[in-house]
Amino acid sequence: MSRSQRRQKFITDDDRILYLMDEISRGARRVYDARVARIGLNQTQWRIIGQLLRDPALTQAEIAKKLELESATIGQAVAGLCARGLMKRLRAETDRRAWQLILTEQLDDLLPELRGSADRLHGLLWRDIAADEKQTLQQTLERVSENLDQLRAEAE
Numbered sequence: 001m002s003r004s005q006r007r008q009k010f011i012t013d014d015d016r017i018l019y020l021m022d023e024i025s026r027g028a029r030r031v032y033d034a035r036v037a038r039i040g041l042n043q044t045q046w047r048i049i050g051q052l053l054r055d056p057a058l059t060q061a062e063i064a065k066k067l068e069l070e071s072a073t074i075g076q077a078v079a080g081l082c083a084r085g086l087m088k089r090l091r092a093e094t095d096r097r098a099w100q101l102i103l104t105e106q107l108d109d110l111l112p113e114l115r116g117s118a119d120r121l122h123g124l125l126w127r128d129i130a131a132d133e134k135q136t137l138q139q140t141l142e143r144v145s146e147n148l149d150q151l152r153a154e155a156e
């Protein structure tokens with residue numbers, strides 16, 4: 001058995017699954033980045049918009065934490081979104097040190113194009129995968145995510 005073959009034994013199927021999940025995530029983001037770049041958004045900007053669509057109450061700092069990005073990076077992206085009129089930044093009512101981010105009506109005009117780009121990407125990614133397979137995958141990943149949340153809480 002060669003050294004390379006011996007070393008391969010240290011990579012488990014669990015490792016391969018995590019690598020595959022990471023590769024898919026990064027690859028899908030790169031493809032989507034290219035699509036939304038045509039309408040003038042960068043990855044950080046569309047990810048901020050996505051976070052606010054899911055939870056409009058998030059502050060700028062909370063989004064930075066969720067996206068695991070530096071506050072300066074988020075601040076620059078938010079400034080660009082504000083300059084385009086897609087978002088407003090206001091001091092949070094509950095904490096005057098925090099920035100509350102508000103999506104504007106102008107963003108609503110852009111949402112169908114963002115949705116269309118995402119739908120085209122999903123059509124390619126999920127080609128030849130049955131609905132029940134997707135549902136099983138989603139349920140499994142949700143359980144894995146819950147386990148990860150517990151690990152994070154224990155680490156803090």
